[in-house]
Amino acid sequence: MMEDEELEFVEDLEAILHLTPEVQLAIEQVFPSQDPLDRADFNAVEYINTLFPTEQSLANIDDVVNNIRLKIRRLDDNIRTVVRGQTNVGQDGRQALEEAQKAIQQLFGKIKDIKDKAEKSEQMVKEITRDIKQLDHAKRHLTTSITTLNHLHMLAGGVDSLEAMTRKRQYGEVANLLQGVVNVLEHFQKYMGIPQIRQLSERVKAAQSELGTQILADFEETFPAQGSKKSGGPSIVLRDACLVANVLDPRIKQEIIKKFIRQHLSEYLVLFQENQDVAWLDKIDRRYAWIKRQLVDYEEKYGRMFPEEWCMTERIAVEFCHITRTELAKLMRTRAREIEVKLLLFAIQRTTNFEGLLAKRFSGCTLNDGPGQKKPETPLEPTNPFLEDESGEDNISEKDEDLDRPKKPKAPDNPFHGIVSKCFEPHLYVYIESQDKNLGELIDRFVADFRAQGPPKSGTDEGGAVLPSCADLFVYYKKCMVQCSQLSTGEPMIALSTIFQKYLREYAWKILSGNLPKTSTNSGGLTISSLLKEKEGEVAKFTMEELCLICSILSTAEYCLATTQQLEEKLKEKVDKSLMERINLSGEMDTFSTVISNSIQLLVQDLDAACDPALTAMSKMPWQSVEHVGDQSPYVTSVIMHIKQNVPIIRDNLASTRKYFTQFCIKFTNSFIPKFINHLFRCKPISMVGAEQLLLDTHSLKTILLDLPSIGSQVVRKAPASYTKIVVKGMTRAEMILKVVMAPHEPSVVFVDNYIKLLADSNPETFQKILDMKGLKRSEQSTMLELFRQRLPTPPSGPDGGPSLSFSAPTPEQESSRIRKLEKLIKKRIQ
Numbered sequence: 120m121m122e123d124e125e126l127e128f129v130e131d132l133e134a135i136l137h138l139t140p141e142v143q144l145a146i147e148q149v150f151p152s153q154d155p156l157d158r159a160d161f162n163a164v165e166y167i168n169t170l171f172p173t174e175q176s177l178a179n180i181d182d183v184v185n186n187i188r189l190k191i192r193r194l195d196d197n198i199r200t201v202v203r204g205q206t207n208v209g210q211d212g213r214q215a216l217e218e219a220q221k222a223i224q225q226l227f228g229k230i231k232d233i234k235d236k237a238e239k240s241e242q243m244v245k246e247i248t249r250d251i252k253q254l255d256h257a258k259r260h261l262t263t264s265i266t267t268l269n270h271l272h273m274l275a276g277g278v279d280s281l282e283a284m285t286r287k288r289q290y291g292e293v294a295n296l297l298q299g300v301v302n303v304l305e306h307f308q309k310y311m312g313i314p315q316i317r318q319l320s321e322r323v324k325a326a327q328s329e330l331g332t333q334i335l336a337d338f339e340e341t342f343p344a345q346g347s348k349k350s351g352g353p354s355i356v357l358r359d360a361c362l363v364a365n366v367l368d369p370r371i372k373q374e375i376i377k378k379f380i381r382q383h384l385s386e387y388l389v390l391f392q393e394n395q396d397v398a399w400l401d402k403i404d405r406r407y408a409w410i411k412r413q414l415v416d417y418e419e420k421y422g423r424m425f426p427e428e429w430c431m432t433e434r435i436a437v438e439f440c441h442i443t444r445t446e447l448a449k450l451m452r453t454r455a456r457e458i459e460v461k462l463l464l465f466a467i468q469r470t471t472n473f474e475g476l477l478a479k480r481f482s483g484c485t486l487n488d489g490p491g492q493k494k495p496e497t498p499l500e501p502t503n504p505f506l507e508d509e510s511g512e513d514n515i516s517e518k519d520e521d522l523d524r525p526k527k528p529k530a531p532d533n534p535f536h537g538i539v540s541k542c543f544e545p546h547l548y549v550y551i552e553s554q555d556k557n558l559g560e561l562i563d564r565f566v567a568d569f570r571a572q573g574p575p576k577s578g579t580d581e582g583g584a585v586l587p588s589c590a591d592l593f594v595y596y597k598k599c600m601v602q603c604s605q606l607s608t609g610e611p612m613i614a615l616s617t618i619f620q621k622y623l624r625e626y627a628w629k630i631l632s633g634n635l636p637k638t639s640t641n642s643g644g645l646t647i648s649s650l651l652k653e654k655e656g657e658v659a660k661f662t663m664e665e666l667c668l669i670c671s672i673l674s675t676a677e678y679c680l681a682t683t684q685q686l687e688e689k690l691k692e693k694v695d696k697s698l699m700e701r702i703n704l705s706g707e708m709d710t711f712s713t714v715i716s717n718s719i720q721l722l723v724q725d726l727d728a729a730c731d732p733a734l735t736a737m738s739k740m741p742w743q744s745v746e747h748v749g750d751q752s753p754y755v756t757s758v759i760m761h762i763k764q765n766v767p768i769i770r771d772n773l774a775s776t777r778k779y780f781t782q783f784c785i786k787f788t789n790s791f792i793p794k795f796i797n798h799l800f801r802c803k804p805i806s807m808v809g810a811e812q813l814l815l816d817t818h819s820l821k822t823i824l825l826d827l828p829s830i831g832s833q834v835v836r837k838a839p840a841s842y843t844k845i846v847v848k849g850m851t852r853a854e855m856i857l858k859v860v861m862a863p864h865e866p867s868v869v870f871v872d873n874y875i876k877l878l879a880d881s882n883p884e885t886f887q888k889i890l891d892m893k894g895l896k897r898s899e900q901s902t903m904l905e906l907f908r909q910r911l912p913t914p915p916s917g918p919d920g921g922p923s924l925s926f927s928a929p930t931p932e933q934e935s936s937r938i939r940k941l942e943k944l945i946k947k948r949i950q
Contacts (some may be wrong), residue, residue, distance in 0.1 A: 171183075271316075273303050278319055331364075331367050334360045334363060334367075335371065335374060338378060339378070341357060342378065342379060357424055358423065358425075361424065361425055379431075384413075384435070384439060387409060387410070387413075387442065391405075393446075393453065398446070400458070400462050400465070401462060401466075403465075403466045403469050404469055407473045410435075410436065410439045413439075414432055414435060417432060430481075433481040433482070433485050436480075436481065437485055437486060437538070440474075440535070440539045444538065444541060451546055463546060464602070466543065467540055467606055470540045471605055473539070474537075474538060474540065475535075477535040478533040478534065481535075486534060486535075486538075543606060544606065544607045544611065547607060551611060551614045554618055558595070561595060562622055562625050562626060562629060565588040565626070565629075566633075569630065569634060584775075586630070586675045588626075588630060596619060599619075600689070600690070603615045604693045608694055608695050609695055609698065612694045612695075616694075616704075619704075620704060623679070623683060623707040623711075624706075624707055627713075627714055628710075631672050631676055631711075634668065634672065635668075635672060636668065660725060661721075666768050666772070667768070667772055670718075670773050672718055673714075673773065674775055676715045677711075679711045680711040680715070684708060687702060687703070687705075690704075715779060719782055720786070722783050723786045726761060726765045726787055727787065727794070729761040729765070730761055730791060730794075731794075732757070733755075733757035733758045733761075734758075734794060736753070736754045737752070737802065738798045738802055740754075742806065742812070742813065743806045743894065744809075745806060745809040749812070751815065752812065752816050758823075762823060762830065766827060770831075770832065780828070781828065781839055781841075784827050784828050784838075784842055785841065785842050787827075788842065788846055788849065791824075792845075792846070792850060792853070795820065795853060796856065799853060799857075804893065805860055805893070810857050811861065814857045814858070817850060817854055817857060821846065821850035821853075825843060825846050825847075827846075828842065852878070855877040856878065858877060859874050859878065860889060860892050864895065864903070867902065871906050874886065874889065874907070875911070883904060886903075887900065890904075
């Protein structure tokens with residue numbers, strides 16, 4: 120019973136002392152301890168086992184018990200001290216709270232006393248300053264009254280003087296006085312309810328109206344709308360009248376300017392009427408010469424009459440431009456059939472030169488003043504990737520440098536651009552049609568010149584270089600773009616870009632694709648003539664000149680591709696932002712990419728076809744009767760010979776387009792290695808010595824393929840990693856096939872496991888070919904195939920089954936099996 124009670128007491132004590140993890144963590148942070156007795160997960164059994172790990176350690180059990188009792192006694196003392204210390208805490212807390220409440224009440228009383236004293240002080244200050252504020256208000260009102268009376272006196276006297284001076288036409292004094300009267304009148308706007316003030320304001324308005332009417336009459340009298348100008352210089356009266364007009368309603372100033380300019384340009388409308396010979400485009404220079412003389416004459420006679428801020432010289436020039444644009448547009452609509460390209464370009468050039476002259480002479484500050492006048496659109500930044508240096512050199516290397524150079528600082532905008540030349544835009548279709556015709560003739564000339572000169576000669580600098588016609592084409596494009604961007608940045612630029620697209624495609628097909636050498640095979644297919652030549656041991660190869668031509672066409676297409684991309688960017692820069700989306704040369708860039716791809720494919724097919732007889736000879740050799748392993752076989756020497764003949768020529772001619780030479784190497788390797796493996800499967804049966812000889816040959820081919828990019832070169836470069844990976848992967852498969860063939864087929868389980876390990880190919884057809892190469896009988900092959908199917912690892916069924924061998928992936932020889940079967944069938948029929 121005592122034991123049960125003790126157990127219940129222990130359980131109750133543990134339930135009481137059980138602490139949450141957060142509390143336990145806080146205790147460990149405040150009182151860190153390494154003593155196992157302080158751990159939350161204390162285990163008495165483990166602690167005792169730690170104190171007494173062996174029977175011999177029980178000898179000092181009394182000491183351990185005494186130490187634990189000492190710890191218990193100290194712990195009891197500490198607990199007793201803490202408990203006693205907590206007995207008076209509640210009473211002390213209540214006492215401290217009462218003292219704090221008393222202190223708060225005292226503080227509140229002091230604050231209330233201070234607030235009462237502050238309110239009394241504020242009331243006392245208000246009583247003291249009341250009289251001072253009244254005096255301040257009286258002073259302010261008195262000052263305002265005196266000032267207003269002074270202004271009123273000035274206004275009344277000014278109005279009387281203004282009326283008297285107006286009658287006497289004393290404009291010089293009126294200009295200064297009127298401005299002062301208007302300024303003083305502004306101070307009386309809030310007093311307009313007073314009859315006397317309102318009367319003075321009406322008199323000022325009447326004087327202003329009379330001055331405006333009087334000044335306009337004086338100008339009309341001096342510069343009548345009909346007849347010639349009066350002789351002599353401008354009068355001082357009119358000069359002062361212009362100063363007065365600056366103060367009057369702006370409409371008076373505009374009316375003066377309008378009448379003067381209309382009278383000044385009346386002679387121009389008579390001299391250059393539609394029925395006059397000098398009005399046509401071929402004599403457009405006379406229009407601009409006339410206005411230059413008129414502006415010089417104006418500066419001499421009337422330059423000082425009008426205020427400088429009126430910019431009368433610029434206004435005359437601007438009005439002349441508006442009249443000229445209207446008259447030329449009307450005239451060209453009437454005589455549209457007489458407009459020729461040279462005449463149109465001549466007129467546009469003279470007009471843009473005149474607009475440039477105006478930009479140098481004037482700032483364009485008056486372009487937005489008149490009603491209906493809009494500031495013409497400023498041209499886009501005149502940057503063109505096809506522009507040559509100022510030195511005039513136009514070789515291709517410099518063009519490439521120009522394309523990569525940083526842009527020049529943007530030239531200042533011409534505010535007068537298009538102010539006259541806009542009238543030519545509706546007739547730019549003549550220019551576009553002319554460029555269409557000229558580009559067509561240029562392409563025809565390129566075709567004729569190519570046929571006459573023939574392909575680039577091998578062994579010369581021409582071989583593999585960009586065709587000169589390509590540079591000529593883009594130089595002409597440059598000329599057209601510069602001209603058209605100066606004429607318009609709207610629809611004509613879109614029409615010109617369409618013309619560019621048309622002849623870029625024609626150049627790609629007529630000059631580039633049209634001159635690629637033809638082959639007897641089409642896209643890797645077979646023809647009767649090619650099979651007959653293969654049977655007779657003859658191979659139709661490209662000559663060295665044809666290889667150089669293909670490389671030259673490839674380099675030209677690559678240059679055209681890069682330059683067309685930059686052409687698209689520059690066209691978008693020059694055209695209006697709203698039309699940028701309509702410029703798209705991606706189709707033409709795809710065309711040049713197709714030419715590049717076809718050129719590389721031709722080079723690959725040529726070298727591939729040259730190696731075919733050697734591979735065919737390999738498959739026909741009696742590998743079962745080979746008695747000893749010697750040097751590389753003759754077919755390997757033949758393959759190496761063809762590679763050494765073609766690759767150096769291609770590499771030297773593609774020196775400027777290194778990436779495409781790398782593509783050629785990769786494509787040839789991807790074509791040659793599967794074909795080699797396919798012919799390897801035809802070598803059957805093979806003896807052990809024959810397999811060793813084939814392994815040696817495979818290693819030789821692997822070595823030559825790894826050195827393919829730098830073969831025959833004095834500068835040895837490391838092959839690209841992507842290319843090396845393809846060669847190693849493909850030729851290692853060929854080596855693994857031969858190693859499987861060399862392995863003994865007994866025991867069968869070991870042979871099958873070795874095959875799966877080396878080739879990782881689950882296709883039974885490939886395994887069947889291996890057995891054929893070993894020369895096994897059909898009965899043995901059946902047993903092997905059944906064992907092969909049983910030994911295949913089961914691929915995972917779910918998508919998360921992890922990585923596995925791609926046994927079902929088609930091999931290169933499987934992809935070309937149908938073509939090879941067709942080839943075999945055709946050969947049998949021919950025989």
